[in-house]
Amino acid sequence: MLLGLSKIIDCPGASVSFTTSVDLSDLQYGNTFPVTEPVHAEGTVRNTAGVLVMTGKVHTTIHGVCDRCAGEFHRDVEIPIDVVLVEELSNEDSEDEWVFPLEAEKADLEEIVRTVFVLNLDSKLLCSPECKGLCCRCGKNLNDGPCSCEKELDPRFAALRQLLDK
Ligand SMILES: [Zn+2]
Numbered sequence: 001m002l003l004g005l006s007k008i009i010d011c012p013g014a015s016v017s018f019t020t021s022v023d024l025s026d027l028q029y030g031n032t033f034p035v036t037e038p039v040h041a042e043g044t045v046r047n048t049a050g051v052l053v054m055t056g057k058v059h060t061t062i063h064g065v066c067d068r069c070a071g072e073f074h075r076d077v078e079i080p081i082d083v084v085l086v087e088e089l090s091n092e093d094s095e096d097e098w099v100f101p102l103e104a105e106k107a108d109l110e111e112i113v114r115t116v117f118v119l120n121l122d123s124k125l126l127c128s129p130e131c132k133g134l135c136c137r138c139g140k141n142l143n144d145g146p147c148s149c150e151k152e153l154d155p156r157f158a159a160l161r162q163l164l165d166k
């Protein structure tokens with residue numbers, strides 16, 4: 001969806017709000033496509049002293065496979081939008097991933113939502129930030145409780161223990 005901004009482009013203090021939904025189901029993560037639900041975005045573009053600032057949020061529910069424990073999960077994600085829109089990208093701007101060019105005084109919401117989403121999603125897809133993963137020896141999912149593998153002692157501690165036992 002294109003958001004027309006000609007009304008506010010020359011009018012400091014003016015703003016335009018927007019809501020949109022973007023289909024990011026083609027977004028690949030490892031071997032999975034976790035964004036099966038529409039990604040909703042809403043916010044405002046405000047002319048702040050001549051600079052077009054877009055703020056708002058992107059939210060959806062992702063359905064993924066955990067990189068650490070291989071369990072399937074779904075999780076709500078909400079990502080803030082805070083970007084700058086410019087009529088033309090300068091060389092400096094093009095290195096800044098939070099600056100987007102307008103096209104004929106319109107903002108390409110899909111492009112912005114996609115970029116904000118991709119740049120903010122963690123590089124690893126985890127069922128939870130505290131995921132304990134699988135035991136590297138027996139393969140048990142440690143989120144379900146500890147496994148019965150003996151903890152291997154660090155050889156330095158083993159030597160220390162021998163000394164203490166004497
Ligand atoms: Zn996990």
Ligand SMILES: [Zn+2]
Nearest residue numbers: 135138147149
């Ligand atoms: Zn184990």
